[in-house]
Amino acid sequence: MRRLLVFQSLWAMLDHQGQPTMALEAQLEIIAAAGYDGITDHFWQPAHARRLSQAAKGLGLAIEGQAFPRTVDDLAAALDVASQHGCHHLTLQADVRAYSVAQVMPLLEGWQRLAEQVDFAVLLETHRYRVTNDLPLTLGLLAQFPDLKLLADLSHYVVGRELPEAACAEDDRDIQQILQRSWGFHGRVASSEQVQVPLAFAQHQAWLQRFLGWWRYGMQDWLARDSTVDGSLSFTCELGPPPYAITGADGSELSDRWQDALLLKDLVRNLWHDLV
Template sequence: MREFLVFQSLWAMQDHHGQCELALEAQLEKIAAAGFDGITDHFWVANHAARLHAAAKAQGLQIEGQVFPRTVDDLAAAIDVASRYGCHHLTLQADVRPRTLAQAIQLIEGWQRLAEQVDFPILLETHRYRLTSDLLFTLDILAEMPDLKLLADLSHYVVGRELPEPAAAVDDEQIQTILRHSWGFHGRVANSEQVQVPLSFAQHRPWLGRFLGWWRYGIEDWLARPDTLTSLSFTCELGPPPYAITGADGRDITDRWAEALMLKELMRQVWSDCQGRPRDGL
């Protein structure tokens, strides 16, 4: 039985000062009570991983661990920590910016050899100011490494390349290539100039619809794969300022927690539609 798991980012729980008034355990209690299936957070420091694991287990939540390796040894150390406590998967924000494909591929191949030794997936995230910063460079990597598993955060490519709306066919084709290699998603909606726009504003509906269509494509492709893992995750990752748009007082102009709940329900509806069955109450 294949599952769709919706996670909440702990980074997204921060306020405009980069803080959260709730202790870690209280955050996870709130997230579980809201109906999320798991959480996303840093997962390479042993003390923090132990506390996060204990709190998640108490609430029945799964963990997407985030790591920011620069070398093969960096990932080896993070895997040692993650293996002690277990996780749904690890997401790599590769904190390097190679200038050539050969440099990138050499590093990724080292990470892939490590990934083969553990029983949880290790996914390379698409993200600005990381190895995967540029869409075309990432597509070139995929052409050389067709088995590479990605974690798709599409917002970075929309704002990073100033993708137009309405869509250009070639842009959608390139995003679909990313999605065909993706085994999880980080969710926010961007437009050509801003990495995170309020979901509920009328002027952003075309972009919301476009992202939902992309995510639907990714889910349908995942479901059609013969070697699909048993569960697919989607993280609601509506980050604090400066990701969130702010007013003159420096505070968010929308309620990000309310929008995370909205995004969770939208994505569960997309999943149900892909499964060909209605959701109760929707």
């Protein structure tokens, strides 16, 4: 059976000053009680990975691990930690700034060889100030590496490229190419000028619907790739603290990120249920 697993980001659990408000184990208990399937957090440091794994397993939560490699050796070390403790998949924010496909081909070739040696997916995340910062360059990487698997955080391309609110066929084709190679999603809604907007505000509803349409397309494409294979697709609610979250003059956030995350969880599950 093919399933959608909805994760909650532990980064999104930080308060408006970027600080945790409770112990790791207590955070996971709240996340599990809210009906999430798993959690997303850094997963390359041995002591933290061990603690996170023990707490998550005790609550039946899956783990989306995050790593920030710069070299082939960096990924080898992260995979060793993740393999010891187990995860649903590992997502890479490749901490490299690239100006051409050729510049990063040796690095991606080395990472792909390593990814073939583990029993969980290794996904390259679309993210600003990473190797996937530039959408055309990322599309070039996909052309050179037909087996490269992405994790799509579309918010970075919306705000990074200032995509217009009115849908553009060319932009949608580019985004669809990203989705056709994605095996998971990081979820937030962006606008042309803000990487993360409150979901309930009236002025953001057009963007919310745009993102829901993209995510639906990505889910549908994933389901169609090979209907005979069991597996699970991940979606992380990743509503980060300021400066991702918009604040007023007093530094307070304009919306309740936890409530927005619960709403997002339900919205994407509804998309999935409509498809399956």
